Amino acid sequence: MPSEIPVRSFPFLIHAGELDLSLRKPSSHEGDGLSVSLCPDDWERIARLGEPSRWDITMLNAGRTGEEMKLIDIYALMNDKDMKAEITKWAIEAGLARQTDLWCVVTYDGECEEVRYSYCQKEEDAQQEAFMSTYDETVTYRSESLQEAIKLVRKKAEKDGDEVASYARHKCLTLSEDGIARSRGQGRACDAFDMAAVLWARDVGMDKVPGLVGAWWNDVHEPSALSAPRGVIFTEAFSQVDFMKRDARPDIYETEYHEPPEVETLHMPMDASLKI
Secondary structure, three states, X not given: OOOEEEEEEEOOEEEEOOOOHHHOOOOOOOOOOEEEEOOHHHHXXXXXXXXXOXXXXXXXXXXXXXXXXXXXXXXXXXXXXXXXXXXXXXXXXOOOEEEEEEEEEEEXXXXXXXXXXXXXXXXXXXXXXXXXXXOOHHHEEEOOOHHHHHHHHHHHHHHOOOOOEEEEEEEEEEXXXXXXXHXXXXXXXXXXXXXXXXXXXXXXXXXXXXXXXXXXXXXXXEHHHOEOOEEEEOHHHHHHEEEEEOOOOXXXXXXOOOOOOOOOEEEEXXXXXXXX
């Protein structure tokens, strides 16, 4: 059984928008909670938010105690085989997720220099999506596995400079209707391990790691490609954090893009008396 949870620790984070949950959009890529980041200028451009209110979020009484917020590191979890297996097992047994065969389309994003994935329920839809990314049947491939598709795309793009796409059948963790309802519409026809991990963190992780209040996706900071690091503060953690509205804000359309500070991933020991 895993003994540590990968987290990132933040003295503060910023929410762009309102705190009234009834005013939120019906869906969110981060699931249920408040979206946060360290680069609100970029996210206001990416999400076309206009000029919303901004809120600094810290741990309650952080000025006195110095305690920082801990957010579970989603990508570190995905790369931890033991944690991934435990969370997958928990989500299925809790009725929040199921294993589903989907078709995964693999392409290469030259701007971010990373592989991109998208999912389809039918093979013909995956084939069409792969073709639409290249408009060339000669560089659209059907692979026997996701690993083979990734290897092919990386080789062609990184070594040969070719623009290619590949698709393959892949067993994914998708959310059940109960899981989707708790994740604001996310996790239906895609690999939803990250949403399952968020639900695990809300239901189990918060009891295991003091100060765990959210989740973090350390995405590539490439605003022009609609990508930037982001996180969520769980609704269950609102009583543990403090919100302070900013009185002034820069003109986001005159502010240059900036690189958000890098935050190290820590591995927090779990309370041995608690079981997954």
